[in-house]
Amino acid sequence: MTEANGVSAPTKDELKAVLRKAEQGDTTVLPALRAYMDQAPGFWEQRGDMGQLTQTALIQHIAGKNLMVQENIARKCAALTKELAGPTPSPLERLLVERIVLCWLQLHYAEALYTQIKDMSLQQAAFHQSRISKAHARYLSAIRTLAQVRRLEVPAVQINVGGQQVNVAGS
């Protein structure tokens, strides 16, 4: 074990048992879990990112076990995110771009699912059309909000470039 904030962080072997207990709601493992997370920020950044988790769940749902399709969709999403975000997106823009990309994916999947099904009942058709309408409304709303936020006077965001602090006005 290694020390962090006075609490020993579990080793990789011990972590499995800690995670198992944490998943079952055992609060006694929280200090050890926090110590591990302090040491390994990548662990919680990846697992705590709701947008990324949701995108992964959606991609896995679409692609199933086909890793090639999973990879293709993930790369398309990453490219779209990069294109929409631009070179220096503010945190708010990043959030909105993430919404656009995920809604875009959800909408295309809902439409593809609807067109692929043959001989569907009225109940099934209504279910799929309702999913398409909802995804479409959210997609448009996400685009509209990003456009609005870019039009508005977005406060300056501080970034560090080459060790020097620079103020960048959001576009």
Place this chain on the structure above:
Amino acid sequence: MAWEQRGAQTYYYRSVRHNGHVTKEYLGTGPLAALSAAEDTDRQAQRQAEAEAWRQERAALDALDRQIDAWWNAGSVLLKATLYAEGYYQHDRGEWRKRTHKG
């Protein structure tokens, strides 16, 4: 769909819906009735399998949609909180505008 006992003999009847009314169709006895019964059983099994497949697909899509809803709602709260904190307000639940400070 049922075999019905009449005395020593069993007869096959098929329930058919016409204009919202269910009527019994007599198919008699013997090999033809047995064939009809087998066909009905197969059709019913296929319908049940399709209903089960749809139930499972719908459950999976509902679970996915719940996750997307939770993510969307959390993002909306964050978005609103950020814009309100920066001095914006939502006009008539639509466009975001900068709050003008008077006095």
